Amino acid sequence: MDYQSMCEHLAKIIKVPIREYDSNHRLRHVFGDFNAIPSSLEEDSNALEMYDELNKMTLPVAFSDKNLLYTAVLYVEELSCYFIFGRVKVPHADQIIQRHSYADLETICEAVSLFYDYLYDQKISIFDILSSSMDESSIQAEISKKLGETAFQYQEMGELHNPYDQEQREQASIREGNHDKLMLSFQESYAGRVASLSKDELRSIKNLGIVVLAISTRSAIEGGVHSEQAFLLSDSYILKVDEAKTQNEVYNIVRGAEIYFTKLVSETKEIKVENPLIFRTKNLILKKMHEKIVAEEMARELNTTQHIYRQFLKRKQE
Known part of the structure; x- marks a missing residue:
């Protein structure tokens, strides 16, 4: 299984190094060029411990966030190793200030999803990844508790929601x-x-x-x-x-x-009946609001001739 090339490419795409650890939490490899400092990966140990506490659950993925800095851990049983996608510390002139290199939630999840698909030929969604780290029973218990408190408050005050x-x-x-x-x-x-x-x-x-x-x-x-x-x-x-x-x-x-x-x-x-060409053109213009609109390209996407499209634009301007 040649996964290393995939990890290198993914690390460059998400612009955060991907780390590989063995089953004993020893670092094997860091994928992606990275100007590291000694403490760059010290937070990885917390991510690995979190994963083990979750006991791998339904999917071999655990997800966490700390101050909106996201980390995902994927365990690959066939390789007996962990892969960490997410935040790392980066060098800074003032060593008192902690800075991180990180990717947003969607980017991290998409990278994990792509790597999982590559390894297992099976797709997982962002929802699957995020929910793999949730304890649904405790969440439902909290919701039930909050529902009871809210209902009691409304009854005590003799109030109802607006109809x-x-x-x-x-x-x-x-x-x-x-x-x-x-x-x-x-x-x-x-x-x-x-x-x-x-x-x-x-x-x-x-x-x-x-x-x-x-x-x-x-x-x-x-x-x-x-x-x-x-x-x-x-x-x-x-x-x-x-x-x-x-x-x-x-x-x-x-x-x-x-x-x-x-x-x-x-x-x-x-506008009771709108010309289909006008409707499709409006739709396309809305999608290209921040792009240069070229008549030839618009005509091609609308599957019409440049002459007809130019006449259409002329009439619209009039």
């Missing part, structure tokens, strides 16, 4: 592109209260606003708004919510987003 019917009417207004109906849904009164999604009151309102934006985005897409356009708008609104300094600011951003989504749906529905 689901109101949310349905609000989202239906967006899907229909009906501005008047949306404004009526905003004016409804009810005895319930909004959910508490954080111990910090402002953070709770922000989280709730992000939930509403996510739901409203999908309602707009169901109403006919192009998905890429809707998601780009959603991302922008969510970033504005995250920057908000007051609850009132969050409220205005979210309500403004719902109104704008409703307006977009209404405009979309006004």
